[in-house]
Amino acid sequence: MKNPSRRRFLKGLFSLSAAGIFASAGGFGYARYLEPRMLETTLIPIKHPLIPKGFDQFRIVQFSDTHLSEYFTVRELLDVIRKVNELQPDLIVFSGDLIDKPHQYRDHEDVVQALAKLSAPYGKFAVYGNHDHGGYGTKVYQSLMASAGFRVLRNDLVNLELIDGSVIELASLDDLMLGRPNYEGVLSRLSKDAFSILLVHEPDAALAAKDYPVNLQISGHTHGGQVQLPLFGPLITPPYGEIYTEGMYDVGGMTVYVNRGIGTTRLPLRFLSKPEVTVFKLEAE
Template identity: 65%
Template sequence: MKKMSRRQFLKGTFGVFAAGVLTAGGGYGYARYLEPHMIETTKHTIKSSLIPHGFDGFKIVQFSDTHLSDYFTLDDFRTVILTINESKPDLIVFTGDIIDNPDTYHNYQAVIPFLRKLQAPFGKICVYGNHDHGGYGTDAYKSLMTSGGFTVFRNAYQKLTLTDGSEIEIAALDDLMLGKPDYEGTLSKLSEKLFSILLVHEPDAALNTKTYPVNLQLSGHTHGGQIQLPFYGPLITPPYGKVYTEGMYQTDDTHIYVNRGLGMTRLPLRFLAKPEITVFTLKSTN
């Protein structure tokens, strides 16, 4: 087990204290009952000379970390489904953690019709998160998502090809915490001549992908910390979500996006970390 640094200890201690103040103060009602339902749709345009003209205007919708539970219910999920379909996506991606506690959640079959209602002409893709493997949920997650019309990507690669011959690449890594991500076996298939998208639950995977031609990485996992303070940012973020915590980052030719997710874990609170659905529009600059 790694030793906690003094900085990490102080930040963790301050985080616990701040969360206690938030809980005890008037902000509790907002963080518990209001913000968790204030779903934002954020929009980004991704420009690259590698994006072929056929994919100009191609729309990808990402949602993540629903953590279905007593706190993020199927009624909340219904709102998510409607919002995503209203965006008219070409492709839908889910970046992990569908259910908070797979070993105690009893509404698996009820989730499937909601997933099936999601519509995108170029399909629906998902990857594993740590909660999807946890609680003996690995096989249950695959069965659930497949029944809902999703293709489950686990250390996988494919080309997405249009009728005019235009191509982009999509790769996906297994969860970093409880899975077995195969960086070399998966990412060595990427070409420097094609625009590539990497789907991986934990954003700090980007620290290990710098030698591969990844143009856009989509991740979740951090929930934006769930609780943030002004001028301070997230109080605590999970392992493999310490460097890239929320929003858009750019390193060299790679865009890294960390979606704040929709549900909650550990504490049923969100403060200055609103739940999020993200819409990406590809733009050719060639």
């Protein structure tokens, strides 16, 4: 494991280098106006012996970290929603951080109307991120998502059952930074004989989740660092997103996927960390 103090020092050092990159060759304009709109779709096949035949080719579409604000508007959210629907999801999951500053945001009805356009036959689920709790937004987030047809999970365990009786388990944890995640109370109830998915905003929850029968963890939170440097990686990673920063990991036999999110926070920049929608295609062995 890397030394945290040394890593923070290196991040600070390379942050200075980043300023030089943005200042040259139009880097700032690219990071501010172009890359934040370069939405990518990532297809992740998930093959596992516990996936029932009924769930073969089942498609779970994840989007995350929209951070609605003056820099990412409802109009831009509608473009993401069209993309998600075009992917023909069986299930849609949102892994937190809907609004960047909940205590200042006012376009609530527009958000509800937009999110209500998302459609999946087996439902729409969401978990809390730190920004959803922040700014006294806990009840606001619950209300907005429920009004848009999402089921908001918070330390819950749900069985997804098909017509043929096939079942997979969908677990959730509350936000690690501002919520009250209950690892033992939720994850100890998972069956070792059923394929299980954990939805949790912060990816470093995997450090504890790996000790339970979780097969796939789906997270967001990091934005892939939002700004990366070649050969170095993310300049800044948030708490509970410092170890698993983007993409796929094997953590003690558990698959962890970290989505780079849609919007931005602190600075409206993305560099070498394009926004992302993820499609998980389950495959029965």
